[in-house]
Amino acid sequence: METGSRRKFLGICLGGVLAGAGGGLLYTIFGYLAPRRDSNIRRAVSFPATDVPAGAAKFFEYNGKTAVLIRQKNGTVVALSAVCTHLGCIVQWQKDKEEFLCPCHGGRFSSTGLVLGGPPPKPLESIPIATANGTITVG
Ligand code: FES
Numbered sequence: 001m002e003t004g005s006r007r008k009f010l011g012i013c014l015g016g017v018l019a020g021a022g023g024g025l026l027y028t029i030f031g032y033l034a035p036r037r038d039s040n041i042r043r044a045v046s047f048p049a050t051d052v053p054a055g056a057a058k059f060f061e062y063n064g065k066t067a068v069l070i071r072q073k074n075g076t077v078v079a080l081s082a083v084c085t086h087l088g089c090i091v092q093w094q095k096d097k098e099e100f101l102c103p104c105h106g107g108r109f110s111s112t113g114l115v116l117g118g119p120p121p122k123p124l125e126s127i128p129i130a131t132a133n134g135t136i137t138v139g
Pocket of ligand 1: 085087088089102103104105107118119120
């Protein structure tokens with residue numbers, strides 16, 4: 001192979017490698033910056049109503065985050081995000097006190113998610129539920 005054609009061949013190979021690397025880099029950047037397709041999709045979750053007896057809390061995964069069902073003293077069931085509104089720790093149910101305690105900085109929430117004390121700036125996020133035929137559907 002002549003020197004000129006060898007250079008031309010190596011130039012073509014190098015160009016192909018650089019084009020492939022550039023395309024891979026752009027694909028990676030786009031994948032990182034583009035919103036996830038299913039990020040706004042809410043998937044409903046269902047439980048038998050008997051899973052949540054009075055005063056008990058049932059923790060579960062809801063759209064990638066921890067949530068909790070609580071049956072109030074009056075029998076109504078509420079669904080809340082279990083993610084503390086301070087810095088995102090998962091709250092724990094204190095059955096004897098009928099309130100949530102955040103183990104990270106001592107934030108306290110009522111059984112309906114209202115802030116009772118500590119640093120959380122706002123209530124636990126409420127999640128809509130529907131109850132029918134002995135089934136609780138969250139979301
Ligand atoms: S993260 Fe819950 S009180 Fe700080």
